Amino acid sequence: MTEIRFSGFGGQGIIRLGLITGKAVSLYDNKFATMTQSFGPEARGSACSSQVVISEERVLYPYITRPEILVSMSQEAYDKYEPDLREDGLLIIDNDLVKSTAPRGSIRLFSIPSTRFAEELGNRIIGNLVMLGFFTAVSKVVSPEAIKKALPGLVPSRFMDLNVKAFDKGYDYGLEVLDKAKS
Amino acid sequence: MKTRKADPKGxxxxxxxxxxxxxxxxxxxxxxxxFFAGYPITPSTETAERFSERIPFVGGMFIQMEDEIASIAALIGASWSGKKVMTVTSGPGFSLMMENIGLAAMQEVPLVIANVQRGGPSTGLPTLTGQQDMMQARWGSHGDYRIIALSPDSPQECFDLTIQAFNLAxxxxxxxxxxxxxxxxxxxxxxxxPPADEIDLVERKWYEGPKDAYRPYKPDTDLVPFMIKTGDGYRFHTTGLTHDERGYPVINAEVQDWCVRHLIDKIDKNAEKIIKLEEEQVDGAEVVVLxxxxxxxxxxxxxxxxxxxxxKVGTIRLLTVWPFPEKRVQELAGKVKAMVMPEINMGQVVKELERSVAGRTKVVSVPHCGGGVHDPDVILKAIKEAVK
Known part of the structure; x- marks a missing residue:
């Protein structure tokens, strides 16, 4: 079982990250995935998050307790959620937006300037998809094929190509970072 | 019971x-x-949004009403016209619906109401969970009547039990x-x-006899009277007042006895057919978690x-909460050491369990005020203490 939290501020597409991941895992990777999310004012501006529990068996307890993976796209969300991350967890941040302290315990830290990459691709609105690609590459909890199959219906069809491009950009950067970490 | 397959359009x-x-x-x-008439309220609004987006492509009607009282009134009218009808709400809206829910029970109108429960009382916790309206569903409108209540544990069961809810209604x-x-x-x-041809839908019992002989409240052999569609040329009367078989008000104790007993009997005497439970390892269990x-x-x-x-723990999952599975828990009452019932309320359905077992088995309530689900360890602790 893997518990994941995507976090950032309302409007960045944080809940969409959980939705795409959950759909990809449960419809195309043939595992179980339960997604829950922030509601109320926090989903519309301040620290907001979506949570996904992935399992080989049916998920019974729907919420996350001690996530193995934390994705943070804002400082406020990082400050709020980092203490919950497991000591042996995976921390993924947009390093233009989040200044992280030295990771606790054996937490592995992966950074990407996802919003800047999105701006370079033409629109900062797809920063979440760059992050999704990066997350997919470094976490390996979901296959890139499944993510791409999950996109229709969850991103506007007229921007599908741009979203796929953003995902690929993040995914390739993730593979590069993993390669560098090995050597 | 007449059934037909679902219309693939929907x-x-x-x-x-x-x-x-x-x-x-x-x-x-x-x-x-x-036909869907409703008034938006967190956390149920998404159902109304989805229905209103989809219904133009399927063919039907969605109305955003001025409030929840009017929503049920609209459902009652549409149901009499022969439509299958639904609304959704949450705590505060559910309270407003109560008056006309009684009217629907009295007029014997099929309708489906989903309550996406949030923490209460009053406006309580709009965005957080609760199961505190279970007794309100059972008793919320004044007078004696019976209803049916189902409780899904997942989005899949929301789909499956909604179909069942319409069939039962x-x-x-x-x-x-x-x-x-x-x-x-x-x-x-x-x-x-599933494909449409794997979904069986119950057809309402339509009256087909001579027009002047129609009696809207004459019980059939299964205790359920036949219906007609308004506008089909039948003359009939229906009211919230105590009524006879013709639907006309008769204000005396004798007809009240007949009328109220009928509302109760048609559910109570069919309870075993209505109730759906999921049991696991109940045989030989020391304790059963309901x-x-x-x-x-x-x-x-x-x-x-x-x-x-x-x-040795057995589980009984109540897909049907009302009517309560009284007979089943009474069978187990003498056999198991204890029954444990967690609910996200201060102990509501557990009272019905206590009443049913009447002291023959220890009953342990595991309450929760709402705003979240139980910590499984709290339920575990209750199970361990129950078998001591």
Whole structure:
């Protein structure tokens, strides 16, 4: 079982990250995935998050307790959620937006300037998809094929190509970072 | 009982990733619901949104009413016109609906009401879960009457039980409640929608006799009277007042006795046919955990832990909460040491359990005020103490 939290501020597409991941895992990777999310004012501006529990068996307890993976796209969300991350967890941040302290315990830290990459691709609105690609590459909890199959219906069809491009950009950067970490 | 297959127009066959609220709307469309009147309220609004987006492509009507009182009134009218009807709401809206829910029960009108429960009382916790309206569903309107209430534990069950809710409403001419909650309503999971020809829908019992002989409240052999569609040329009368078989008011104790007993009997005497339970390892169990809705899946986690520690635990999941499975728990009452019932309220359905077992077995309530689900360890602790 893997518990994941995507976090950032309302409007960045944080809940969409959980939705795409959950759909990809449960419809195309043939595992179980339960997604829950922030509601109320926090989903519309301040620290907001979506949570996904992935399992080989049916998920019974729907919420996350001690996530193995934390994705943070804002400082406020990082400050709020980092203490919950497991000591042996995976921390993924947009390093233009989040200044992280030295990771606790054996937490592995992966950074990407996802919003800047999105701006370079033409629109900062797809920063979440760059992050999704990066997350997919470094976490390996979901296959890139499944993510791409999950996109229709969850991103506007007229921007599908741009979203796929953003995902690929993040995914390739993730593979590069993993390669560098090995050597 | 006449059944027919679902109309493919309303059935979104395939595997989807939906939240419980959306699954309610898809269940309604698959069940042939073509009229929805409601007033938005968190955490149920997504169902209304989904239905209103889909219904133009399926054919039917969605009305945003001025409030929840009017919503039920609109459902009653549309149901009399022959439509399958539904609304959704949450705590505060549910309270407003109560007056006309009584009217629907009295007039014996099939309707489906989903309550995506949030923490109460009053406006309470708009975005957080609760199961505190279970007794309100049962007793919320004044007077004696019976209703049916189902409780789903997942988006998939939101879809499946909505279809069942419509079938029961049509079969028994009664308001049927889907008592879901914010957690299930806002949780996304895989939902598999079968092909239309695998979905069996109960047809309302239409009267086909001579026009002048129609009696809207004359019980058939199954205790349920026949209906007609308004506008089909039948002259009939219906009212919230105590009435005879013709539907005309008769204000005396004798007709009241006949009228009220009929509302009670048609559900109580058919209870065994209505009630759906899911049982696991109940034979030989020392303790049985009874639960419904979201709490039932959290409870399984505690039950698995208890079994690992060597305790023989059985589970009964109440897919139907009302009518309560009185007969089944009475069968078990003398055989098991204890029954444990977690609920996200201060102990509501557990009172019905206590009443049913009448002291023959220890009953342990595991309450929760709402705003979240139980910590499985709290349920585990209750199980361990119950078998001591």
């Amino acid at each position: 059935v979104m066959t395939g595997a989807h990733y939906l939240d419980g609220d959306f699954a309610l709307a898809e269940g309604a469309l698959a069940a042939g619901c073509r 049509e079969l028994y001419r009664v308001p049927v409640f889907i008592m879901t909650d914010e957690c299930v309503g806002h949780m996304h999971e895989k939902v598999v929608i 639960s419904y809705g979201i709490t039932s899946r959290v409870a399984i986690k505690a039950v698995q832990d208890a079994r690992r520690q060597g305790i």
